Amino acid sequence: MSSAPILITGGAQRLGRHCAERLIDDGHPVIISYRRERPELEALREKGIVTLAADFSSEAGILDFIARLKATTPALRAIVHNASDWAPDSRGDDAGASFERLFRVHMQAPYLINLHAQALLEAGDEPLADIVHMTDYVAVKGSKKHAAYAATKAGLDNLTLSFAAMYAPRIQVNAIAPAMIMLNEGDDEAYAEKARAKSAMQMIPGPGVIYESLRYLLDNRFVTGVTLPVDGGRHLR
Structure with a gap:
């Protein structure tokens, strides 16, 4: 197992937090970025997860985060781009x-x-490193109320292809495209039932399926430039 950490952006909550906790429990060093201080971060720090504040809303904020990341670690095993803003x-x-x-x-x-x-990534102690982009089901479908979100996630999906070609064979670059994975606080049963009906599998699976998908990409040494749909067969509806 690599001694170099895995970076998860937006790792303080929901899918990012679940993956960070599972990785550290499996023995992988983990660094996460977070947008604002929240009580959950202390529990992650107690587990040994390194936390770095990040403001990705400006180029200056992004470059500042990169500088602090380089000061924190000399190598990375993988980068998981999970930071997201579900803004209408x-x-x-x-x-x-x-x-x-x-x-x-x-x-x-x-x-x-x-x-x-x-x-x-190239300084890590394993033959291959990984970049994983977390995109979204709506990147290929579009969205009536979240057009900007869908378009920028589609752009991220396209970056998967470009960086996969650019960084092969040393770094694998792939994407995961989830649909409805977990509910938000306050979502009622009527909403949950409507969400379940959108997929062929008729379920809201929880964040474990995303970790399983991430582990597949991290563990498989012959997959690059692909987007892995994790949507319960929504395209079959």
Whole structure:
């Protein structure tokens, strides 16, 4: 097992947190980025997870995070780009700023981190390293209420192809495209039932399926440039 840590952006909650906790429990060193301080972070730190604050809403914030990441570790085993902003479209004067924020979080941050952290990935003590982009089911379907979100996630999906070609054979680059994986606090049973009906598997599986998908990509040494759908067969509906 590599002594170099795995970086998970947006690792303080939900899918990112689950994957960070599972990885550290499996013996992998982990670094996460987080947008704001929250009580859950202390539990992650007690587990030995390194936490770095990050503001991906500006280029300066992204570059500042990269500089602090390089000061924290000389190598990385993998990067999991999980940071995300599920923001609805704006019809007001702030529509452009809203799109720009989603572009920076979903595309510019992964793009710049991939470029500047290439040397960290190549400095690891395993023959191969990995980059995993967390995209979304709506990247191929579009969204009536989250057009900017869907478009920037589609851009991230395309970056998977470019970086896979660019970094082969030393670094594998893949993506995971989830659909409805877990509920939010406050979601009622009526909402849950509607969500379950959207997939052929008719279930809300929980974050474990994302960790299983991540482990598949990290453990398989002959997969690059692919997007792994984890959507319960929504395309069959």
